[in-house]
Amino acid sequence: MKANDIVLLVLRLLIGGMFITTAIMKLLSIDNFEAYIYSFNIFSFLLSTVVARLIIMAEMLLGICLMSKMLYKYAWWLTMLMLAGFTVFLIYVAIFRNDTNCHCFGDIIEVDPAHSIIKNVVTMVLMLFIRKEEDYQFKGKKWALVAAVAVSFIVPFCVFPMDAVYNKFVSPVDEVNNTTFEKILADSTMADFDIHDGNYVVAVYASGCKYCKMSAKRMSLMMEQKQLDSSRFQILIWGDSLHIQQFREETNCEKYPWYVISPYDAIDVVYGKFPTFILTRDGEVVQGVDYRGLDEKLLMEHLK
Numbered sequence: 001m002k003a004n005d006i007v008l009l010v011l012r013l014l015i016g017g018m019f020i021t022t023a024i025m026k027l028l029s030i031d032n033f034e035a036y037i038y039s040f041n042i043f044s045f046l047l048s049t050v051v052a053r054l055i056i057m058a059e060m061l062l063g064i065c066l067m068s069k070m071l072y073k074y075a076w077w078l079t080m081l082m083l084a085g086f087t088v089f090l091i092y093v094a095i096f097r098n099d100t101n102c103h104c105f106g107d108i109i110e111v112d113p114a115h116s117i118i119k120n121v122v123t124m125v126l127m128l129f130i131r132k133e134e135d136y137q138f139k140g141k142k143w144a145l146v147a148a149v150a151v152s153f154i155v156p157f158c159v160f161p162m163d164a165v166y167n168k169f170v171s172p173v174d175e176v177n178n179t180t181f182e183k184i185l186a187d188s189t190m191a192d193f194d195i196h197d198g199n200y201v202v203a204v205y206a207s208g209c210k211y212c213k214m215s216a217k218r219m220s221l222m223m224e225q226k227q228l229d230s231s232r233f234q235i236l237i238w239g240d241s242l243h244i245q246q247f248r249e250e251t252n253c254e255k256y257p258w259y260v261i262s263p264y265d266a267i268d269v270v271y272g273k274f275p276t277f278i279l280t281r282d283g284e285v286v287q288g289v290d291y292r293g294l295d296e297k298l299l300m301e302h303l304k
Contacts, residue, residue: 012066012130015123019063019079023056023156025106030056030160031214036103038218041225045218045296046164053156058082061152069136070145080127087120163292172293174276176285180268184236184261185283193234193259196283199302200232201294203277204270206263207239207247212275215291216251219277222296223256228303230255238266 026033030052038048062082065075093099094113101110104119111119138144163172184190195202203219205212216235223233234257237244248254270276270288277294279286279302289298
């Protein structure tokens with residue numbers, strides 16, 4: 001094998017491997033990637049979860065095809081089109097939004113839109129060097145392609161299922177300790193925590209819980225995009241003051257009513273399951289759901 005062939009081989013494997021790696025990184029922080037897509041207010045939250053997985057599936061499949069040289073010409077052109085499309089999108093984001101992370105590498109490596117544009121442009125230039133590669137012919141190629149498509153679909157859609165699918169098999173309903181909840185309502189130090197008139201959603205968070213942070217970001221996005229009354233979403237949180245302040249800053253939930261409660265009450269009221277969202281009507285508990293169970297439909301039906 002000539003030195004030039006070795007360089008092209010390494011280059012092709014690196015680019016294909018990068019696409020597979022970015023797909024895996026997005027999967028490992030899929031909740032935040034879904035929320036990022038939802039934040040553009042183009043799709044519903046349910047559709048945002050589908051779009052997130054289709055992007056991951058496309059990256060994974062293109063990476064496999066580039067590395068194995070299956071349907072190479074199609075994969076090369078689709079990769080260039082995807083990179084060009086993402087670059088145009090990132091230019092818009094860089095100009096009109098103040099995002100510190102465009103989630104190209106999930107939450108594992110934070111990359112802002114400007115650096116991601118540079119990465120895409122460099123990748124497109126490198127792609128030009130491997131444009132003349134030909135399809136690799138081998139026995140069982142058809143079945144290998146079927147397996148590649150199957151893996152690219154199964155991993156994002158089945159191994160990391162959407163909440164709407166997940167909830168079909170696992171109940172999102174959580175138990176709420178009514179006695180402890182009434183005790184919190186009756187506490188004289190919680191006089192401002194008044195949910196007796198109408199419907200409310202009360203979130204119970206632990207300040208150090210990453211799932212609480214993810215769900216708080218999601219809830220804030222839903223409240224904003226559906227233009228719901230911010231006073232109808234109230235937060236009970238426990239933890240030290242530093243972690244609580246960091247939680248508020250990271251989740252964009254500072255405008256909602258906050259109340260700090262003791263860890264004992266927090267654990268008792270939701271039986272230690274954080275986060276739990278308590279849906280109330282005139283001060284009475286209607287339902288408790290986990291962070292996967294609180295979707296746009298349920299929120300709108302309860303608070304509209």
